[in-house]
Amino acid sequence: MKQAAAQGASTEKPAKQVALIIAGPTCSGKSALALAVAQRLGGTIINADSMQVYKELHVLTARPSAADEQLVPHQLYGVLPAADKGSVAWWRNQALTAMQAAWAQGRLPILCGGTGMYMRALTDGLAEIPDCGESARNEARTFVAEHGPEALHARLAEIDPEMAARLKPGDSQRISRAWEVWRGTGHSLAYWQAQPGLPPAPCSFVALRLLPPGQSYAPA
Known part of the structure; x- marks a missing residue:
């Protein structure tokens, strides 16, 4: 016979961790909004743009400035040489590590970028595909x-x-x-x-999608 739960003990499941997604096209104000939210809520900005992971493309991809990067933690910006190929699976692993580090520090992970495949690899999971060569x-x-x-x-x-x-x-x-x-x-x-793949990230997401100039941002 099972013993009754101790009086006063909580039977509720622990709440899931939360991450914020800020997505949208180039020059839509994603980085500025991510910076403002990170300053207000104590966040870590994690790059979710497939071009901004490369060191040599700082100017061409409108990466956050050095001054902005001093204000709040930024992760996965300029971490690969252009000669390397940053796959979706590689980015997913790096992003999950950065998210876990942010949560451990009591910070909100803010995924900022315009690469939809990156975002979906976290929110929906990812098929494991062999290297094609x-x-x-x-x-x-x-x-x-x-x-x-x-x-x-x-x-x-x-x-x-x-x-x-x-x-x-x-x-x-x-x-x-x-x-x-x-x-x-x-x-x-x-x-x-269609094969079993990598599961979605173990957290809840709040997503905002920024629209072109003249329109406001909206839930993604």
Whole structure:
């Protein structure tokens, strides 16, 4: 027979940790809002922009200034040389580590950027896809550069109609990714996405999406 819970003991589950997402297009004011919120609430700003992880692209990607970085902690800005490839899986692992460190310090993790694949890797989880190899990646890049994404989309439709149907013909990044996965693994990206993968981050998210100038920000 089970003993009754001790009087006064709480049976409630501990509350989940919380993280804030501030997303939006380039020059929408994401960094300024993230900085203001971080100063007000005691936050750590974690980069969620695929270009701002590279050291050499400070000016081109409008990274936070050195003065801004002195005001509150900033993580994952300029941490990779341009010669390295920062994958979504790599960023997810780095972001989770930065989030855990922020919580341990009593700070609010603020994920700031415009790379939707990065955000979804945390909020929805991530399919584990084997490395496709440089040959497949270079083949996709070269074909798009020479013939355009629409032509590669047409070729993808011949070998992987399921993924081609999901993608817009002008979406060069996603079309190239679908092509390199098929060429590098022999399976459709849809196949890998259907397999059990990495789970969502163990926290609750509050998300804001900044809209173009003239419009206000809104829940994502």
